[in-house]
Amino acid sequence: MVSALNGAQALLRTLADAGVRACFTNPGTSEMHFVAALDSEARMRAVLALFEGVASGAADGYARMAGSPAATLLHLGPGLGNGLANLHNARKAHVPVLNIVGDHATTHARYDTPLQSDIETVARNVSRWVRRTQSVQAIGADAAEAIGAAIGPPGQVATLILPADVSWSQGATPAPPPAPPAPRVPDADAIEALARTLAGAKRSALLLGGGALLKPALRAAARAAAACGAQLLCEVFPTRMQRGAGLPAPQRLAYLPELASTQLSGLQHLVLVQAPAPVSFFAYPGRSGELVPAGCAVHELADHSQDATAALEALADALGAPSAAPPTAVAPRVSAPTRGPLSAESVCAIIGAMLPEGAIISDESQTSGVALGPATAGGPPHDLLALTGGAIGQGLPVALGAAVACPDRPVLALEADGSALYTIQSLWTMAREQLDVTVIIFRNDAYAILELELQRVGARGAHSKARAQFDLSRPELDFVALAAGLGVPGRRARTVEELTPALSWALGEPGPHLIEAVVPSVFSPARLRAMPYGLRALSALPRPLAGALRRRLYPG
């Protein structure tokens, strides 16, 4: 069969046939034939971004909500580099993403032109599956294999490097979709043995991550936990967690190692379900990175290549749990404050009180979001998407991608000011696509977490060069102006009285809106001097954790 398609057309058809229906793009000249081919594939939505980190983060957010991968279209090595931080986040969370990275024509590489570079070296940082497609005959099959690699399980970032001449040459044939993966079934004997261990244990916990934080797995986990008295924990940064409305609510592990090790202390058995064993995010002088207490046995029930729900159901059955999930205490809906200056806590409370049903929360609020969990626990059903790989600048693009995947659901992007500025260009695409995203910027004029970290390092001095590295107040940022510059209407709120109507406005109208919420930094030197604010911020946490943090961070 002689095909009348060029490589780009066959690639797009292969993607669409396999269910890839969105491509987040920032193209250049070497991608021109791919761009031209978009008009030949009506099923593919092309969403333009002004920066590649927006495209890669949007593909991540899309896949988290759609459950299937989106594609990115990136321009050679530098374009992939710009997308790398958010691809890192996707990789760490096993979220499937398919990168199409355009490259020079195969005949052109030898000239070492300005944009020539070794794309594979960059791609390897985020992708185990990397291939430079070599011919128009191979492009269909390579694309199908790339999609299969991205889907997994485990999901991963797959990078297909597409030379311009493969894209433009005629004679390509689309390939059929990759075979759906056979889900790996957990080992029944191992589960029986684990059930016996847990049944006889005094203090045990199930640590849920990945797909174990979606409804069916949460219900199965609750069955198992109730049957053996285990605690339910959630990984620090969940990829997608379904919450609210009486769903089982595992306690989320804290980011600060002092807090997390308190949460884990006394455990005899820790069962991992698509979650890594808890370790400190960063290393600190004289401290171990391990957070699991000595003597606690760690068991892995399911990894990211296995079916977490099936594993949890099997564990619950082996524990003799009733087939219905136990009733879960419905957390009360928070009542919002009605007046006063804003604080990180009051913003979280107002969000909790006004959260619409079916909301998707992309949370990159960092230190300002400490109180978000408790404030939204009693809310209507919603999804929480967190910063999975620690590379900041993820929250806005993830919100964008989630909104493309779920056009009928309201999306909230909760952003720290520092983090928001890595991928602020996201706002323009939200406006262009008229996505229903409410962006709330917690503006505390600092890289606040670094204020805390510097204090732990022991550096002193109020006006030092060092401390200036975390100060975002000179000049003052104006996110309402930034939003206006990128086509998104915005408002500023300094008080509860201003924030409440602003949030009503943003949630009540279709399309994107931004609210800049001016809040004091939780960890700023001024706040810490005006004790006990630094500790009051911790009051949103369960009491023993706050106490532990107080003792360890501020022994004086």
Added chain:
Amino acid sequence: MVSALNGAQALLRTLADAGVRACFTNPGTSEMHFVAALDSEARMRAVLALFEGVASGAADGYARMAGSPAATLLHLGPGLGNGLANLHNARKAHVPVLNIVGDHATTHARYDTPLQSDIETVARNVSRWVRRTQSVQAIGADAAEAIGAAIGPPGQVATLILPADVSWSQGATPAPPPAPPAPRVPDADAIEALARTLAGAKRSALLLGGGALLKPALRAAARAAAACGAQLLCEVFPTRMQRGAGLPAPQRLAYLPELASTQLSGLQHLVLVQAPAPVSFFAYPGRSGELVPAGCAVHELADHSQDATAALEALADALGAPSAAPPTAVAPRVSAPTRGPLSAESVCAIIGAMLPEGAIISDESQTSGVALGPATAGGPPHDLLALTGGAIGQGLPVALGAAVACPDRPVLALEADGSALYTIQSLWTMAREQLDVTVIIFRNDAYAILELELQRVGARGAHSKARAQFDLSRPELDFVALAAGLGVPGRRARTVEELTPALSWALGEPGPHLIEAVVPSVFSPARLRAMPYGLRALSALPRPLAGALRRRLYPG
């Protein structure tokens, strides 16, 4: 000798001792001890950026003007990824840059925490010199070696990966600066032979790039060219070119291959001086990437590891040229238009007419800047810094770095709207450091060059998905608002009457200013339909080139 310094302190002292006096930073937790150590090294200026691409591009701009490298401080693999595009640009231009990339403590890597990744894979894309320093004993010597590698010659991007525990551990010793490189002297016999060849040639040209575009080399090149009748050409994207005020003015090769091959046609001998042989930036179906005409001999007089000025002087001497450079025709200063709507050409003319003495122009104006060269040729002495590696988003950071290196000189950043948005965060650092940068945004609401490229691909259709990929008009961008959001005062100009006073205002006050100049896209479909505008835009070019472009691009 027992040192009382920790690794970070010894590193900073080694850098400062070797003359590295600026560090463009975007730190995180793993860099906290480096940040704390900034207070121990008064000679090091730390310039905070809100995004790593700003830091890496600023280090490039700094080194181009200072002639010695600056450092960057980046946060693990994702931070390096965000900086990669502008490091690519520096690599392609042989500009020395020293990356300090913080990493987890050596003891922490085994936990595969969220920010863990293979940093080397990313670094290899831009750095031949990559080292993870392994101990506090090694950090001083590693730092000195990194600086030496960055300086070269040839200059390069060197990446030193700094584990947190090496940074915080005591007992480090600063290392002495690397030995200054012995400049490689060009081979005298080869130069004699080349002189004989050129003396007998009818049509020859010297193609100048790299350091051959600075005054001493330009004057030597002019001597040699006058002695043998050779033409002086300049590479497409000069790293740093000194211009104006009667300096020899080599003709810059055009970006479009149709134009460049016209410039080169008929040559018998082409002599490369720190410039690569001209090739097409991108490949096109059915066209060769080679631009050097068949039968033209290519000679390399000096590469980036050699002394270009010495080589050109030797060539001139071998040609028997008089020791004084020949008089150069001083181009007349352009007269600015006084009224009417703005066009890319009128903006360039106004810039040319108002250019202050000693200005540094960072040019990323893309299609809007076609007329910039002729418009500024007759201006006062100035430096031109171009987009060396083709990775857009370089212009604003390079302007920032140049302003840090040259605090007493006015800097102009001429930016295409699309390109500006990759690293728009640069504006905040310009305001924070109160740098004297005048940013002019050519707002044509399009990735205009891609409009042209899509037409060459042959895609048609006015409202196609494909064409929408280049349309930046929905929503409309507002750079005055963006500037305000980042602390920079701005104005918008739609007419000559508005631009002229706006530019006076920006150049007349210290500190950064932004002017959004609203211009029609040179290559937009509307402009091309309303012929002969598309051709009129070419009128700024030498006549035969414009004619050649017309015939080749628009044969109808």
